[in-house]
Amino acid sequence: MFAQPEKFPLLTEGSPRILISDTDMSKPNDLVQGTLDLLLLKILALEPLHGWAITLRLKSVSGDVLQVSEGSLYPALHKLEQEGWITAEWKQTENNRRAKFYSLTRLGKRHLVSEVANWERLSSAISRVIQTSEV
């Protein structure tokens, strides 16, 4: 339930995934597990959104590079909700339709901070490895 900062389990079959667009769709380029959670939390930290808006927002913010598999999005959101990191509320959209809006909880905010820190450690470690090999 609580990610251990030292380890980043690699993606396994059937786990939530993020697709990186403009690559070979038959072989989805999967990112490290937990990244989806991180991205969702980060996006919801800015403002409460419903599921569809989240996919759009993720695509636009990442410059069309990242796209959530829709099949993974809702289980991931529900999981975050059950963890108590985000909370949901039914509200009217701008088109006057009812939608389920997710927003970050106090617990989620704290979790996001630690996840971001973890991500930064990981990514800087990876870049260091990559740079070493180039030198």
Place this chain on the structure above:
Amino acid sequence: MRIEHWWFTAPLRLRSMLRRGRLEQELDEELQFHLEHKIEEGIAAGLSPKDARNRAMRAMGGLEQRKEEIRDTRRIHWLTDFLDDVRYALRSLRRTPAFTAFVAITLAVGIGMTSTTFSMVDGLIFRPYPVPHPRGVVSLVSTSHDNAFDAFSYREYLDIRYHTTRYQGVIANAPLAAVGFSADPASTPRVRGGMMVSGNYFQVLGVEPRLGRVFRADEDRVPGRDAVVVLGPEFWKQEFSSDPSVAGKTIRLNGKEFTVIGVAPDTFPGMQIFGHPDFYMPLAMASVFSTNPQKNFFEDRDARDLEVKARLKPDTTLQQARSELAVLAQRFEREYPQLNRNRGAAVHTQFEMQTRNDAGGGPWKFIVIFAILALAVLLVACTNVAGLLLSRARTRTREIAVRLAIGAGRFRLVRLLLTESLILACLGGLGGLAVGYAGISFLSTFRIPSELPVTVPFRMDARVLLACLALSLLSALLCGLAPALQSTRADLLIALKAADVDVPGRKRLWGRNLLVIAQVSTSLMLLTASFLMVRGFNRSLVEGTGFAKDHLLMVRFDPRLVQYNAAQSQQFYKLLAERVRAVSGVQASALTQNPPLGLDNFDGLAFVPGGFQLPRDRENFTSTMDTIDEGYFETMGIAVLRGRAFFASDTALSPRVAVVNEQFAKHYWPGADPIGKHIRLDHRAGTPVEIVGVAQTIKYRSTTERPRDFIYLPLAQHPIPRMVLLLRSYGDPQQLVKSVKDVVRTLDPNLPMLQTRSYEELYRYNAVEGPGVAIELVGTMGAVGLLLAIAGLYGLVAYNVSRRTREIGIRMALGAGPADVLRLVLGKGLALVGMGTVIGLAMGFAVERLLNSMLFNIGGVDVLAYVVVVPSLFVAAMLAAYVPARRASRIAPILALRHD
């Protein structure tokens, strides 16, 4: 972090459980919302509505799978699944009400019997003391050759209390004793149970008074100074109507005025199992209550009357306490070699005290036998139900196969089937509660006609409820697991093809055959046990007690209740004996300390037999004894085999004499004439007492006891304040009551007559009905076990027949006659019953040995028991198998062949 986490998630889980429908609807709406956007996006990109829809669905990757995945995130699917299983199981059980009822009743009987015996075992062995931290309270006992659980004297208690360091406190109490109570001086005293305790008793146990105060530590320092009393909670309610201002009132105990200082709380009815003290007095008031005028309570180190308990310091182990006390006991031995040679001391836990192996240990062995027998009944019930469930599962082979085929996991199916047996077990458990409650009430209705009320420690409390629940769960597993595992192992292909298919292979049948064998053997064992108990007991009754029980009236007197001193008491008994003898209708009269087979224990007498080589490590022997007057043997019809009975000429001034029983004479002077031999009281240099007579050995404490040593001492030389007057009447003994009342009134109108009843009444209650209850219980268990076994066997054979209907049809079509079919079906049943009988016989022998060693003094094998039990069981079992077998032999071949 953890707690905050729960703060957020607990309401979600709760919502998931309680608002399932609402959640489902929301989930649907949420996904639909997404799909619609996706479709709109597709249409905007130029796709046809249909293509757009397909694209959207594809992107989602299966709507239902996603939903299932999301449901899983709620982490309560185990619960929702369980609820689904329960609903399903209830539905399928409702479809077969007869089956459900039969199983529930079967289990109810098993569970009920077991919880009844559990309440007995709990009451006698496991229930902790009603004090805070009961585990820290240990018992200290004095140990000698003859008694490993002896009491301590007051002096010894003080030494232990002040010379040990391992305890938070050491407390002592005298046994619960009959005390004459009157609320005011004018009223005739009534007998109530009072207990003398040390001044620190309540503090050390951690018991706070409900009202007023408890004893101060200094209130047991000075003999005779502090006449204060603490009331028991029940007594306070009955006698003082819960008067809140009772503290400070004056009451009379044994004629002396005592001031009430407080009331013990309701949570503390007392430390004893069988009696609740009505009031507590300080040990320092012993002179008012002492039962043994021969010894000085405060001074004599061998006036061992006190039960000593102590509360261990928190960090102290039992071992440390034991070694410390052992050292102290050695010091006693050195300092008082006359009184303490070869006498040790031991520390015991509550459990060790309750399961001790001596006369004072109570009937716990009996109860443990019950518990084992009850568990056997439960086992039979469970195997029976298991057999039924197995048969039932077979008729559902196809249903299970279909479920397996469409992808249900085996574990999931096992869970479903186990849920079903769990529901059955819960129904059984509910019924079991009712049965157990009835059983416990039945036990509680048995009233022992003692002077002090005897509390029956068996009750339906939270502990029994818990046991009942545990038993239900256990039986659910016992009877559900095997059938569930077996029926989900079905070969899919074959099972799908036919409704009820017998997969070839011996293994499957073995399970059920074993069930029948287990049932037959267990019920045979139960029947043997109950039969043996009935027979052993009846034989002991037929053998007789050795004395005449009829035409006897008994009345107990205790002149201390009206403040007589020892001399006055003796004078009273002398006059009483003289005057009742003159009453018309009295054939003979006697005085005795305790009538045989009564409720009170006989005193022990320490002695050294003359001319007997005392083992080196022994200071003396002890024997049970009674104090009687010169009319005793004649009145009771006990033969004096050699020498003489006591005479009126055996007075306090004449040489001391004793009569021993035959067993005693054989024990200490085998082959020699005991008349004229001497014993010395207490030790080698003690008072010499001449043996003047040998009386016939009778039953002293129970009708099933082995012959025991016994000594009679004359009342004139061994004065005892509490005596029982026995009158042999010509007619109905009750008719003498009025005359005795008149005689007593002429002697002292204030003196109460206690326990006035015919001796036969006492005998009936104490020696016949008490053990009778036990035997009824075992008999019931045996009968229930047999019924269950017969039902089980019938079910099995009937099931086998229905399973083999087609085979039987083929055989008959090929020319087999009804007799052949009968033989075929019956033969199998016969073999099983035979095997069960053999095993049951072996178990029966084992039980017989156990019973003999524990309860009865009979040796050898009771052949009649087996001659009766085995064939009757066999016949019953055969009948159970015959009925369905006969039905099989009447099957019409053409119908059988069409049988699916």
